[in-house]
Amino acid sequence: MSSKLTSYSEIVRTIRVRACPVCDSAEQISEGQAIWPAGWRCASCGESVPIVDGVPSYALAVANTLTGFDPSAFDELVEHEAGHYWFEPRNSLLLGLANKIFPSADHYLEIGCGTGFVLDRFAGARRWSSVTGSELHPAGLKHARVRLGDRAAFVQMDARRIPARDAFDLVGAYDVLEHVEDDRAVISAVHSALAPGGGFIASVPQHPFLWSAADDLGHHIRRYCRGELESRLVSAGFEIVTSTSFATVIMPLMIASRLGRRKARMEDLIRREFALPSVLNTALKAVLSVEVAATLSFGLPWPFGGSRVVVARKGEQRAPRSSSTADASPSPREIGDNLDDPILLNDVEREMKRKPDQTRRNIVSDAHIAANTAKLSPGR
Numbered sequence: 001m002s003s004k005l006t007s008y009s010e011i012v013r014t015i016r017v018r019a020c021p022v023c024d025s026a027e028q029i030s031e032g033q034a035i036w037p038a039g040w041r042c043a044s045c046g047e048s049v050p051i052v053d054g055v056p057s058y059a060l061a062v063a064n065t066l067t068g069f070d071p072s073a074f075d076e077l078v079e080h081e082a083g084h085y086w087f088e089p090r091n092s093l094l095l096g097l098a099n100k101i102f103p104s105a106d107h108y109l110e111i112g113c114g115t116g117f118v119l120d121r122f123a124g125a126r127r128w129s130s131v132t133g134s135e136l137h138p139a140g141l142k143h144a145r146v147r148l149g150d151r152a153a154f155v156q157m158d159a160r161r162i163p164a165r166d167a168f169d170l171v172g173a174y175d176v177l178e179h180v181e182d183d184r185a186v187i188s189a190v191h192s193a194l195a196p197g198g199g200f201i202a203s204v205p206q207h208p209f210l211w212s213a214a215d216d217l218g219h220h221i222r223r224y225c226r227g228e229l230e231s232r233l234v235s236a237g238f239e240i241v242t243s244t245s246f247a248t249v250i251m252p253l254m255i256a257s258r259l260g261r262r263k264a265r266m267e268d269l270i271r272r273e274f275a276l277p278s279v280l281n282t283a284l285k286a287v288l289s290v291e292v293a294a295t296l297s298f299g300l301p302w303p304f305g306g307s308r309v310v311v312a313r314k315g316e317q318r319a320p321r322s323s324s325t326a327d328a329s330p331s332p333r334e335i336g337d338n339l340d341d342p343i344l345l346n347d348v349e350r351e352m353k354r355k356p357d358q359t360r361r362n363i364v365s366d367a368h369i370a371a372n373t374a375k376l377s378p379g380r
């Protein structure tokens with residue numbers, strides 16, 4: 001009897017579902033059908049989802065707000081991503097991990113796709129049944145739609161409330177979680193939106209002691225301690241497949257530049273972040289590309305670096321989710337103890353005690369210069 005019930009629930013779980021943003025009633029997504037079709041209306045409550053510039057828009061109330069991101073930065077970003085020493089190798093790493101670990105993933109969602117720079121690489125890399133780019137800010141989607149055309153579907157939504165369940169085989173969030181106060185809500189929503197066995201690839205800026213004006217510019221809420229993201233994923237029911245750092249080989253340069261930047265003007269900072277001399281850009285890109293190749297070829301779990309990239313998998317059977325993930329989660333320190341060398345952990349703890357507030361005070365007088373150029377920093 002109980003085995004029959006189990007297999008029945010297994011069958012129910014594999015049905016891909018879109019959810020009404022108002023009444024949460026579920027509706028099956030048929031194969032070949034758009035996940036969030038334009039002009040959709042809930043059969044239960046009659047709610048319809050508005051279309052703005054051709055994009056189903058689930059969270060217009062918070063669109064283009066300055067919370068966690070400055071949408072005006074997309075115009076700047078789109079100019080600089082192609083060929084950039086940091087964005088290009090990061091693309092190779094993310095796509096390499098997806099191809100290696102989830103080669104048969106079929107329905108793909110990117111959260112916070114911005115201008116579509118990563119989505120473009122993913123969409124062109126293999127034959128997907130569906131590719132969807134989601135973004136809170138229509139200002140980013142404007143660029144993404146031009147870049148990808150009909151090779152992807154787009155949706156405007158709040159990633160803390162993804163209106164779908166068991167709908168995707170792979171979800172990516174690349175330098176997005178650090179912009180969200182309640183990152184646990186996003187992780188939990190991704191878990192629900194994934195089919196059993198589905199994958200989640202997330203990259204975040206790492207090491208609080210690397211906090212700099214670039215993080216303020218980028219509206220970052222945090223840089224993650226080592227083990228912190230893994231801990232939150234496990235609390236939400238994910239198992240960790242692999243975890244590594246990115247931008248390890250240039251970390252000495254990052255530290256040196258941060259020491260040198262204490263008194264730098266914000267506009268100089270911005271110039272240095274993006275308008276690198278082309279020789280330097282080429283050199284850094286080559287170095288990071290070698291690092292990425294080593295990560296993908298030998299599975300090197302770089303212990304430290306500007307970013308942390310974690311690959312997680314949703315269990316085949318739904319893991320019990322605690323009502324309060326905050327209480328149930330192991331501390332970063334507990335997980336970090338398994339992953340880390342003690343020297344680096346001490347550094348992190350020291351920086352956590354100092355808190356980024358001090359850094360913020362140091363640069364507050366320059367903040368106005370940056371008002372319209374936030375998020376110029378590649379999230380590191």
Ligand SMILES: [Zn+2]
Nearest residue numbers: 020023042045
């Ligand atoms: Zn409804």
